[in-house]
Amino acid sequence: MKKNQVLAASAMLGLLGVALGAFGAHALRAHLLQTGRLETFETAVKYQFYHALALLAIAVFMHLKRWRGLRIAALFMILGVVIFSGSLYMLCFTNVGIWGAVTPIGGVLLILGWACLVYVGITQKPGRTRL
16 A cells, blocks of 8 residues: 555545544434444444554655565455454444354454564564665
8 A cells, every 4th residue: 555545544434434433423323322222332333443543654654764564464454454444334323143153254354463563563663764
């Protein structure tokens, strides 16, 4: 992924997080309470926001440094959010339980994204910052 794509993905995840959070809090609240999925929906929104912010930090580092692993970390996180939060949203919207079985795949991808950042932090030497 290119650095501008990571920035755009971060912004899109943040934008959708605000929109879905507001939609869930207002338009969907009665449905989520009735189905017992309010907490699930809130978890999906929280994880989406956490990783939107993490992607924003990755995008900044990509602009400043040429550290190997940042692109892979970003890709894992984007896919992870789409699958993790996306499957939870689908579970909330449809109340079809099979979506809950997809969620751990997204969780593993998110973990891999963080593991890539650990790798970058351990292996990359601080050098001059590109401006």
